[in-house]
Structure formats: structure tokens, C-alpha cells
Amino acid sequence: MSTRSSLCAAAAVLIGALALAEPAAASATPVAADVFTLSTGRIGAFLSALTGLIGSVCGGMALARTTGGGHIAAWASRNGAVTALVTGLIAIAVGGTVAATAKGGLGTGNGLGGAYVALILGLIALALGRLARTRSHQTR
Template sequence: MSDLTTLAANVYTLSAGRIGASAAALIGLAAAVTAWRALIRPTSRLGRFGGAPALTAGLFAMALGALVATTADGGLGTGNGLGGAYVALLVGALATGLAAAVVRRTRRGAQVR
């Protein structure tokens, strides 16, 4: 039987890696929601101008997630934010892809007119 006190990090301990990974994941999630809303409502103001900020935020989330993942000292469960960094990378990639579709659609619509 394993003792719970032998874990490398407590569940409630906030390290710099966990804070950075959580912030990156939340920024990526906000970017993904913004890009998704811009895709489903192309005629709204968000649909016309929301692609570039969502793209920037998605790339920032991926960069911050990569920074936390490369600087983590231990593996998963050590309290360094590695799991959150992987989530931030995935959510940031999703946001970047959605935002790129919005930007591509916006530029194509500007060329037709």
C-alpha cells in the first residue's frame, strides 16, 4: 500500500510551472472560444476582426506551454506543470488552427470584393 505523503508534490501546491501552464491553458482556451465564435458568425464584428487576436493568443499559449514543458525538472505528477503544459500545447494548437481558418476566410472575402 503506498503512502500519500511520498508524492513529489502536494495537489494543492502551486509552483511556477503549474501557474504558467494553467495560464497558458486558459489563454489557449479563450483563444479557441474566440476563434470558434468567429467561425460560426462570419458576419459579426468578431467574425471580421477576431481572427488575428485569437491567432496571437493561440501562438502565445503554445509558446508558454512549450517553455514550461522544456523547463520542467521532473515527469508527470512532480508538481512542475508538465501535464498542464501538454494541455496548453494542445489547446493552443487547436486555437491556432481555428484562428488561421478565420484569418484565411477574412482575407479571401476581402479579395473577392
């Protein structure tokens, strides 16, 4: 997967999360949701947390400078830092949007817990991407 493909996939996740955003006046009072109920907040938080997790893994692989292991390891050593930075920013943006627009607290089914996880994973991805990028520039 090239960097261009990664950016396109990350943009699709961002657009999809924003397109699924719930209107502001949809519900007046937050009601505790069932465990299996999927709301737009939960979907957006899940997708942004998944994006942050992918960025964290790519940043970790780029920082470790994995050798061998096939095409994925070779790709991650070349493009992992940039992918981690981009996906970290997307995870923070979407997770912050879900956290800011969630009505009610944790457990109401609005995706607030997932948004917090996405923010943390996005920060981890940014930190790992920055470290890998700095290390690659120092060795040149």
C-alpha cells in the same frame, strides 16, 4: 475589448509567466507535490492553457461568424481570428517553455500536464484563427 487590449493582456500573461519562472538550480530532485500546492510551473501552465482556451473560443466564434448576441459576439466576428492567432502563439510559447524546463514527469507538480494542454489548445487556436482569417479573405 479591442485588439490592442487583447495584445496587451496576452503580453502581460507572457511576461508574468516568464517572471514567475523557477530558477534552474532550485531543486535537485523532483518530489511529488500535493494537489493543492501551487508551483511556478503550475501557474505558468495554467495561465498559458487559459490563454489557449480563450484563443480557441475566439477563433471558433470568428469561424462561426456569430450574429447577434450582443457586444461580445460582434467583437468576436470582427477581431476573433487575429486574437486566436496571437493567443495561440503565446500559449504555445509559454507552454513549450514550461514543458522544456519542467523537472520530472507528470504528477511531480511542475506543470508538465498543464503545459501539454496549453500546447494542444494553442495549436487549436492557431488552426481556427487561420481558418477564420482565410475564410474572411476569400469572401472579400
